[in-house]
Amino acid sequence: MSEVYYNYVDGDWVESETGDTFEVVNPADTTDVIGGFQRSSSDDATAAVEAAADAADEWADVPGTERGSILTEAARHMADRTDELTETLTREEGKTLTEAGAEVQRAVDIFEYYGQKAVDFGGEVKQPGSRDANLYTVEEPMGVAGLVTPWNYPVAIPAWKSAPALATGNTVVLKPANGAPNVFRKVVECLDEAGIPDGVVNYLTGPGSDVGGTIVDHDDVDVVSFTGSRSVGEMIHEQAGANQKRVQTEMGSKNTTVVMPSADLEEAAEIVGAGAFGVTGQACTGTERVAVHQDVHDEFLEELIAYADGLEIGPGLEDPDMGPHFDRDHLEGTLEYVERGRDADGTLAYGGEALEGGEYDDGHFVEPTIFTDVDSDAAIMQEEIFGPFVGVMSATDFEEAVELVNDVEFGLSTSIVTRDHAEANRFRDAVDFGIVKINEKTTGLQYYVPFGGMNASSSETFREQGDAAIDFYTITKTVYENYGRR
Structure with a gap:
């Protein structure tokens, strides 16, 4: 009892x-x-x-x-x-x-x-x-x-x-x-x-x-x-x-991180990975979209897959890198979005499976999931998933990357990874989000500054x-x- x-x-x-x-x-x-x-x-x-x-x-x-x-x-x-x-x-x-x-x-x-x-x-x-x-x-x-x-x-x-x-x-x-x-x-x-x-x-x-x-x-x-x-x-x-x-x-929100050619791509993958897969992706400030400049798209994707592949998943009390989903409904919701991503002709680049066997059997565990080759207007790129799930898009230039950031109904947290200070300032001014981060993950906030979103967030x-x-x-x-x- x-x-x-x-x-x-x-x-x-x-x-x-x-x-x-x-x-x-x-x-x-x-x-x-x-x-x-x-x-x-x-x-x-x-x-x-x-x-x-x-x-x-x-x-x-x-x-x-x-x-x-x-x-x-x-x-x-x-x-x-x-x-x-x-x-x-x-x-x-x-x-x-x-x-x-x-x-x-x-x-x-x-x-x-x-x-x-x-x-x-x-x-x-x-x-x-x-x-x-x-x-x-x-x-x-x-x-x-x-x-x-x-x-x-x-x-x-x-x-x-x-x-x-x-x-x-x-x-x-x-x-x-x-x-x-x-x-x-x-x-x-x-x-x-x-x-x-x-x-x-x-x-x-x-x-x-x-x-x-x-x-x-x-x-x-x-x-x-x-x-x-x-x-x-x-x-x-x-x-x-x-x-x-x-x-x-x-x-809720649907937050995008932009990765520009000047970025250190290993560092950019760590920023995106931490924002997407930290707290099992169950944060309204979590990263669920990435807009990567076409010149570095493939190399960045390799780095992000390597980051995801290095994550240890297990019960939170064992202090792994990523714990379980909160409940069965959220786990099944993430798995459903994996199928919707496939239906949208996206490429499942990594993960997307529930984890079973041993200590996983009595919990709600899932692999971190990475999609690519998905249009911005696809359901997996527009609807908040609230799981360890991220879609990677290619942008021809800075202007298109900003358009992709703003191409959602929400507006809570967004970030850019760049070494160009002028580019960072332009990004700050152009995005319709309540929280703007430069060379940082979309999650993680200080308690002594204002917090809040724009638009439907x-x-x-x-x-x-x-x-x-x-x-x-x-x-x-x-x-x-x-x-x-x-």
């Missing part, structure tokens, strides 16, 4: 009113049951929102220094439990220990960063238009923040949504993805140990339609932040916007992370004070 874990509502660990649970398993070994989690209902979500609303005014009145101290203390508890959090993340999501450890450290850094930001949080003083007067702004929290987060970064994304919300005086209701809820549940334990007041943080698991839908729709929720699929994100944006809530959605309302997150969770009052008038 696996252990059963509870929701955290109004300062207590509580069972769902449904009495039902669901199991979470290790994607590398589905016989390894992580535990049972609450199959919460709309009523459970309503109780969590009401608890957050009841605590909102008091938490907003807590001085920023005190709020910051709690976040910093929570970060210390997280750091003390780094090994535990890392193993938990690997077991439930599938990342390698190295990848999971980096994500846990990022979550620690985020809480520390916003712990300091809470101290600096305030407004601006401006010159008044008359004597004996003051003119200034104050920043106030929005109120209750409803946060809906995905499975692929199950501690970093909840951290970068909840920490700035808390730092600025908002209360939080957070629904993690059902497939990987345990690692952030342990972060909530750290917040509880750090002294977060009752009702300020609320965490509950369950169906998105019941729990997530109630959070988005509830009148007491003032601001909604979502990361996940495009279809759900667009629905949430429409729902929340219709109710006059402030909303932020980050959805994002609602394009507010950015996440850095000071941009402070802006999202606050509203400005402008104060005119005339103290000379009697």
Whole structure:
């Protein structure tokens, strides 16, 4: 019998009113049951929102220094439990220990960063238009923040949504993805140990339609932040916007790296390979397309195949180069795209097979996959696959390469590998993507600068992370004070 874990509502660990649970398993070994989690209902979500609303005014009145101290203390508890959090993340999501450890450290850094930001949080003083007067702004929290987060970064994304919300005086209701809820549940334990007041943080698991839908729709929720699929994100944006809530959605993408003749091709293959096959390709910033100048296409392809062939694939707890797919559906989805690539007359240059036998039998393992000779408008080059899958295209010149980058509906992260600085600057200006990288993989982000996409990747309302997150969770009052008038 696996252990059963509870929701955290109004300062207590509580069972769902449904009495039902669901199991979470290790994607590398589905016989390894992580535990049972609450199959919460709309009523459970309503109780969590009401608890957050009841605590909102008091938490907003807590001085920023005190709020910051709690976040910093929570970060210390997280750091003390780094090994535990890392193993938990690997077991439930599938990342390698190295990848999971980096994500846990990022979550620690985020809480520390916003712990300091809470101290600096305030407004601006401006010159008044008359004597004996003051003119200034104050920043106030929005109120209750409803946060809906995905499975692929199950501690970093909840951290970068909840920490700035808390730092600025908002209360939080957070629904993690059902497939990987345990690692952030342990972060909530750290917040509880750090002294977060009752009702300020609320965490509950369950169906998105019941729990997530109630959070988005509830009148007491003032601001909604979502990361996940495009279809759900667009629905949430429409729902929340219709109710006059402030909303932020980050959805999928189809990201291209450009390789120019001046590039070191072995280095370029490492950049593309890490962006395409790192975290098993399960990142919205992952590289799924490559536009290579025709003069170096064949040599680059050889280098990329050699990179893929050198990857060790296995259970994340063994810390290989690449772990399993998150679940059976995602594995089958990748394999289906392999067949669609063949149907589109593409050339399967490497991989494309599920791995079986021995330690692979109870997990969701697949080879890294490389296609070439595929048109940009083919399904495998337009639809987000979310797996270790990349298509390599040939470009006659720089201008065509940029056209290929922009030849998708999305616009989250793109990069170019070149030694030509002017070429890099032209690329930066010409692409319609929220994140532009020069001689770097499309994945991997700093937590203190804005993050967000363009076009179908994002609602394009507010950015996440850095000071941009402070802006999202606050509203400005402008104060005119005339103290000379009697």
